[in-house]
Amino acid sequence: MKVWGDYACFTRPEMKAERVSYDAMTPSAARGILEAIHWKPAIRWVIDRIHVLNEIRFENLRRNEVNSKIPAGNIRKAMNGTPIALWQVASEDRQQRATLMLRDVAYVIEAHFEMSEKAEGEDDPSKHYNMFIRRARKGQCFHRPYLGCREFPAHFELVEDAAVEQSVHKGERDLGWMLLDIDFESEMTPRFFRAVMRDGIIEVPPVEVGGQVF
């Protein structure tokens, strides 16, 4: 699947307050894009490879955002009937945050999916495969896929033939440790991998989720 966009920010976990993007798309962001197009509890997307097509360019931006989150406990109380104020006054809660984001990005995501434990009798791989292909061709999605942050929408296109576009990158480039994905089943532990880009291609190792390797 080819995805591209004007802006992208794959935020580094260590620099979340003042966002700094990784140099390239993270596997978890790639998974997010595919899940936006088609996902059911029966399947689990696994990213194999990420192709970085365009040159890596950064740009800086400052935005006014809010300070705090509405506590989840308050929402639960409100659902149970306690009268509780559930609003946030944005103008009183201001925080200026800078973002170092990527510009003019284009990636090709190579992935496959596997059936998860929640698959039932009628769920079989070819059914989901066809659903995905159909939706991707038509441009259907549950929500607009995004490049790291919701405000950076992604355009997507299914790559039908085997020939993938050439990247501008040549040679080997070490991108350091990158976030692989979050292990949701064991306390949201982040997992990292050493990302090396060879001729613009990043090989993504399998993720370990709750002790199981995918």
Next chain:
Amino acid sequence: MIIDALHAHYKTLAEHSDSKIPKPGFATARVSFAFNLSLDGELLEVITLADQKGKRLVPVDMEVPEPAKRAGKGVTPCFLCDNSMYMIGDDSKGNPNRSKLAFETSMKFHLQILQDVDDDGAQAVCHYFTKWDPSMVKEHPSLSAVLEDVLAGGNIVLVLDGNPGYIHDRPKVKAAWLNHRNRSSSQVTGQCLVTGEYGPIARIHPSIKGVRGAQTSGAALVSFNLDAFTSYGKRQNFNAPLSEDVAFGYTTVLNHMLSERRQRLQLDSSTTVVFWSERENGEREENLLAQLFDLRGVDESGESIDSRQDSLQDLETTRLVHDVLDRVRRGQQIDFDAMHVDSKSRFFVLGLSPNSSRLSVRFWHVDTVANLVNRVASHHADLSIVTPNYRKSEFISVREILIETAPRRDPERIPPLLGGGLMRAVLTGQPYPQGLYTAMIARIRADREMSYVQAAVIKAALIRRMRSRSQSGLLNELDVSQEVKLTVSLDEKSTNPAYRLGRLFAVLEKVQQEANPGLNATIRDRYFGAASATPRAVFPQLLRLVQHHVVKAEYGGVSDRLIEGIVSELDDFPSHLSPGDQGLFMLGYYHQRQAFYQKSNSKE
């Protein structure tokens, strides 16, 4: 990548035997006083370590046990190096209960670490704390002479009477401190996102001091001080797992570079740049690039023009830099080996901006020394334009460019994100931020005069845009209407209408000044803006009026022929000039005026 590179630099420096960088568990602190203690803990005298510079006491830097991070109203003692509130239980802030509490906490803290240590210095400290009573402060004979200064602030360290050196440097004391530190290290383990190893994860990182504009108690690069920044229910720095070693390493090396002025550069009031080489003895590379970013002039005799005392740049590097820039301008290759510079080693540039207690990354760039030097040199080559006589040096530093975009050249009014964008463009070779170009044009129109730097920046911006346009085949919004060869000085053969119109305007102004010497307001003050944006509305009238001036002026005939020459190549007066063409207009104006000055100088 950023923290990774910083940590690698820390390790490089720490392994270098005579570097001054603190080892884990220690930090550089500013110390003003030393208390001389007897073996049984009596305060014998107070030694003032700080230098008296004029009216102020300037503290000395020394390596001390790492101070605890203090935030909010809590009371946190530091080990063997602290201010008067914790050391003697009093300060000038007038809150005796808090001071007493601070002293008691400090006492318990020191006793906990040092009580069982078999060392005279350690025992002296324990005796001192148990014997000392904060209410004795005012009457104590040793303190009375310097009481005011001590209470005012500044760190105090401890010395054992009769023994050289400080108590915190004694080997057994150091061992006890490191032991304590290991025991109280974080219990949470995880995968460090820099090294990939599993180990204890730091909850809070040491703070970074020295970024201008941030709060003085220090700011944090990795920080999650507000709810909105946390994820998945994790608190504080557990949101970004970094091992304790890495946390110490990157903050220490960043503090080190920020305090050593050699490796930092202040771009404008909100952007601080630090840079370093990956090599162990990278001073040559660092000095070379420091100079390239922040140029000083060198006059004919080879002496530095810059007389500022705080200029840390040595003359040899200055001459090297000028040699490099000359070569690039002439299209020659730079000879790195002759300069003893390792051109293939990597170089890192990090731009930081403060946001009260946090630091944001303005830009980050990694490249080989060779590429960086070439890029900066080509930036200067793009900027080069004929220099007026009043200007001592033809080289323009990045700071100067930024100042020229601000109204009244007030550094506080530089448009905020421009510094970062400009540095990024210089380092990557990409076109300059559009905001820079439009800011310059707007400045020139508002001030109705053009400086050397402004003209240079306009030329550089236009050149780069045309170069990138021809490389990628894209049209851009500035829409420079014809391919123009932008020259350093006046190009009489250029047929670009905007350029010619600028030249024409310069000639018209000159004629007017010759005809009416001592004129207060020339056509530049009245018509410059209109002429550069809507020529058709302005020029016909100006040309009609100029005939009167030509008759009166001294060299009217010469100017008249010049006007004819320029106008003859113009088909028509365009009704509007796009922003790109306005820049060409201003260039033409500048070039023509400079040509007049050169001519009049050669006549004299």
